[in-house]
Amino acid sequence: MVTKRLLKDLPEDADLRRADSLAREIFSDVANKWALLIIEALGEGTLRFSGLRNEVEGISHKMLTQNLRMLERNGLVDRKVYPTVPPRVEYTLTESGQGLRATVDALCGWTHRHLGHIEDARRRFDA
Amino acid sequence: MVTKRLLKDLPEDADLRRADSLAREIFSDVANKWALLIIEALGEGTLRFSGLRNEVEGISHKMLTQNLRMLERNGLVDRKVYPTVPPRVEYTLTESGQGLRATVDALCGWTHRHLGHIEDARRRFDA
DNA sequence: CTGGATCCAGCTCGATACTG
């Protein structure tokens, strides 16, 4: 077996199975369109719920709350509630969130650089 | 409006809308668990269909073919068929695929480094 | 071995309505 494991350089001890399973879970959480777009949007700075709805084009109310909860649970975004009326809630990337943001930026950069290649490849494939 | 756009440093010309829409499409294609895991697996080198099924734990026959077609269409993997019997098909990352792989590796690295943080954050959140 | 096609249970997601 070469890999089958997501994390490759961990010791073969008893915790390995648990760590790898956690890693897969995180991977599934994070490797989704909306989560990445939210992180990208928060990369610009703190945003409120309504601000995020504007920045992340096409996201529904439900998907936004759902993904925000997930990101908060994983410690990637910080949720700050001001007990005013009407309520005001601010979302900010945490330090680990910033780290993730760097890789999301890399993904955006890659996408940008390969737009042409991909368009060509598609044309070729569809023919 | 600050962003709303996935790609930020493109000129505001007529092609912008099209390019950004393509970028979003690519982003949705690629930002999915199975695609990333397949790319990660192919990072080790060329693999056959059955090899991929072994390397990418838990993927179904259908998801594997589906994602491979998508990756091929976008020019990220190369599909080489040997007209033998039984057939032999090899999948390899293309050059753009290699580029994407680098960012997937970064994501894996990030996951690895933040396992602890995330576990803690979850415990805190779930309480 | 690779992979297309079909079936359908289960989940996702958007719409809507309601609360503090």
Place this chain on the structure above:
DNA sequence: CAGTATCGAGCTGGATCCAG
């Protein structure tokens, strides 16, 4: 404004069968 709850249409994805 932010968030929860509910409902249902539609999509997803696994299982299975067939074919080259």
